[in-house]
Amino acid sequence: MVAATGIVGNGAYGVLRGPRVKRVTVPLARLPRSAHGFRIAVVSDIHLGPVLGRGFAQRVVDTINSTQPDLIAVVGDLVDGSVEDLAPAVAPLAGLRARHGTYFVTGNHEYFSGAEPWVEHVREIGLRPLENARVEMGAFDLAGVNDVTGENYGDGPDYDKALGDRDPGRAAVLLAHQPVMIHEAVKRGVDLQLSGHTHGGQLWPGNFIADAANPTLAGLERYGDTQLYVSRGAGAWGPPVRVGAPSDITVVELASKRA
Structure with missing residues (x-):
């Protein structure tokens, strides 16, 4: 009982104190030399709600800004x-700062909470939603697709809209909430x-369930010529x-x- 209480208490403290920064280098064959060292701060699954509120959001913002990223990607939930x-x-989140801006894509929980109002609200506070859309960052293409849960609401991912008609010689980075995409x-x-x-996985035995339901549980893996990076997320659900x-x-x- 003492051990279990200690483990849970430490796990709660780890969430409430805010996420730590992890750094990963990802080589891309088509990335030009001019973009070598371009830094994207990736944050997912903040899960602001009744428990994790404004103070937690501010800790997340301060942590992201401290890394001085070139671009910020908020990848759902x-x-x-x-x-x-x-x-x-x-x-x-209006205080997020990056040289090339902050981009947002929906997760499944946005649809549970009202995706359309949230997309408009994050736009109002300075985030740029990528709703099945693509922007040219100069050295590479940044695309984003709606979460697959949106299919139940007539608002699912449209990969052709986000990625079609692009120059195949340019590197492409895709923001997509769920690894199955x-x-x-x-x-x-x-x-x-x-x-x-x-x-x-968040909490045993959730790690077994999440591992079975997703191609990658966390970290960087390669699928053919495409690499997938999965963040463990900043917050917690439940x-x-x-x-x-x-x-x-x-x-x-x-x-x-090429560098």
Whole structure:
């Protein structure tokens, strides 16, 4: 009992203190030399709600900004609740700072909470939603697709809209909340997909369930010519406890093989 209490208590403290920074270097064959060292701060699964509120959001923002990224990617499951209830909790995200801006894609929990109002709200506070869309970052293409849960709401991912008609000679980075979306990314020649959703399992025995349901539980793996990076996420869903799956904000540094 003492050991179990200690483990749970430490797991709760690990969530509430805020995520730690993890750094990963990802070589991309098509990335030009000019983009070598480009840094993307990846944050997923913040899960702002009744337990993790405005103070937690501010800790996440401060941690991201401290890394001085070139670009910030918020890859879904930002909230667990409505805009009406959680707008004050989300407000600190207006303070996110990156040279090339902050981009957002929906996760499954946005659809449970009202995806359309949340997309409009994050736009209002300065994040740029990528709703099945693509932007040219100069050295590479950044694309984002809606979460697969959106299919139940008539608002699912459209890979052709996000990735079609692009120059195949340019590197492409895709923001997609769920790792299972990697199979479509491979078909379309994406170089790197950035995802979350799994929480790295969060809490035993959830790690076994999440591992069985996702191609990658956490970290970097290769699928053919496409690489997939899965963050464990910044927050927690359900009990604010993590055991064996510490929360993270990941700085993904892109590396050119031509450098």
